[in-house]
Amino acid sequence: MKLQSSSDQETREIGRRLGKRLNAGDVVCLYGDLGAGKTVMVKGIASSLGIDERDITSASFTIIAEYNAAMPFYHIDLYRVTPAELPELGLQEYLGGRGIAVIEWAERAEGEFPDNSIRVDLRYVEDHTREIEIKGLEI
């Protein structure tokens, strides 16, 4: 499904709607350039799971941030990760278990995610407008 967002608030709301449909073990892969709204979307998803979205900040620095909500929530950001380092990141430990994993810059780890992963593409349209395409889940 394709949605249009014209602000951070709308992107966050779409994230919230998406988050409400998630179950333990789900993997959400986010694709989009710098500034496309990936972290904003993660804030929305996390808030629907009862996490204070103020606590969700960019994970580019720490790569993997783990939150304890009703179920574990893993915010993963592969912006700085190179292919050679992937095998040693231990990514698989966070996928498909008891928790929910949301991955920014998922293209840096193509082939690492389960077949039933949910794919979200965030595309720049203009200034604050983004096209958001969700595959693998209806929200």
Add this chain to the structure above:
Amino acid sequence: MLILGIDTSCDDTSASVVEDGAKIISNIVSSQDDIHRKYGGVVPELASRRHIELIWPVVHEAMHAAGAKFKDISAIAVTNGPGLIGSLLIGVGFAKAIAYVHKIPLVAVNHLEGHIQAVFLEARPGFPFIALVVSGGHTSIYRVDDIGIYKEIGRTLDDAAGEAYDKVAKLLGFSYPGGPAIDRIAAKGDAEAINFPRAYLKGSHDFSFSGIKTAVLNYVRKNPDNKKEDIAAGFQSAVIEVLVDKVSDTAKKENIGRIVLYGGVSANSALRKLMKKRASDDGIELFLPSTHLCTDNAAMIAAAGFHHYTKGILADYSLNPSAYMPLGSADG
């Protein structure tokens, strides 16, 4: 009393021997920028691997330079968060092993508390003071009422200021680390040429630096013939104005006359200049610790660890690192 400090929270392996929480006897930092420059950012796995290679030589060097033996060390203070988990693990594991073998008490230090403690290695600001910690991983304001008494007043809701610098630098084609490159070319640009938005988040002491990154990206897309110097200058003034305005507003609201700046970004020349001017206009006493104490180092960890140790706050061998570890926040 000698404390051995160890910090491996990010890209530097560091070890230091500090006497009585204030006097640096040795402070060794293995700057790893030569590795990271090739990869465009802090590369966690590389950092961990380098930490493994460097931890023994760096600790040995710190002990040797201090002329100290392990039997002279009263406690080992190690950073256990926040930071890159793979990097933190090396320091914590190493510190535990040394503590166990040599029967030395172990102390865990929050990296952010270490930053705040750095000023005491050079100066004696009175309490209370306002601390701004601004780096690649952190942008937070604290009220410090005493050693060990911190209250988080505000923090970034998305990107750290230094992260915005790194991402914008990459966008403009500069290599890691981005901050110094932007600072350098911004000096040659016109800060008024492009007016990037300032995210003040009215009524809040929090920061947001994600929007400015997007604004720079939008500008670069629409203006392929852009002048990098002007973009850098416009970006830099948008970031530092918000930092300076927010920290001085906080000082006014809290009715506190002292500000201390910490973190890698506090080495930025434009930030220092604007902050000095504002402090002088507002009658604020400003402390700018030396760059080598503002950036990650183990002396600040040893200094903070000294106070934990003297208060009897020790860690045991079950100590584990944590990537997420807020300091003095309502939920921390």
